[in-house]
Amino acid sequence: MSRFKKKKGSGTPAISTASLPDIVFMLLFFFMVTTVMRETTLLVENTLPQASEVKKIEDKSLCSYIYVGAPVSGIQTKFGTEPRIQLNDSFKLAADIQEFVASKREATAEEKKPQLITCIKADVDAKMGLITDIKQELRKAQAYKINYATYSSVD
């Protein structure tokens, strides 16, 4: 009978890991739902200015991003140090913005078109000249809703 006797004094019993997949799946679903894939690699320096009167962007998928800033240090020999405009994954000129906005509009469902917004993510060191050019192009493209991306700061 002693065969069935439990051994004693062999330390604490192992913790059951049966529920581990459940926990991990829970986390996984959380991240799957909240994730937004990074669409572009930044080619420009992008330190946004601070502002306190900010609004959140409700739906990022309705946003077309225009990045403005000096090229990052690795590619400065090729592209110079003057602030430039980046659309999607490459440097563009202000004149290309109309096409960029139009293609975004094309890809959006009809009922969501009025909510389209253009986010200008400009570096603090950028000059208003370039921003003004962008704004003029956006007016020509009839994309009037814009958002100056900023970090939010407390007063």
Add this chain to the structure above:
Amino acid sequence: MSRRSLPEINAGSMADIAFLLLIFFLVTTTMDVDTGLVRKLPALPEDEEEIIDDSQIKAKNIYVVLVNAKDQLLVEEELMEVSQLREGAKKFLDNWGKNPNLSDNPQKAIISLQNDRGTSYEMYIKVQNELSAAYRELRDREAQKKFGVNYTKLKGDNKKEIRKMYPEKISEAEPKNVGGK
């Protein structure tokens, strides 16, 4: 009998697979919320007449804010620091005809912002922020008086009412190039 003897699939590696996926999403996820100042650009003027239309607004109802290429601020022809702009704008908007040089009422008041091509973006955002803050503070004050809550907490018609009282009219002049590059 043979059906019962089917071996169970080992689910021990399920955790590993889930971990792998989890780590992938952990790495690719960006949790930052996009925040910013939302503005509406005006439509391009159709012809010359519309530009001239500006002059029909009484000069005292326009609060002229100029920012030059050296990031200096000229407000109503006086030098000003950014820190004073909020108070200045509030005084202008909330005048109700008391001071003959300032606005008649907030509905008629327009803030005209003009910048140079050489103005830094940082300064421009600071100015925009201060002007927004002036409107926000006035709206908050009015909302507190009427409904006991801040403007952003208001909903529907109440919000519209306050917005109608203090409409945010920040006009940006057609771009000019004064200070050179």
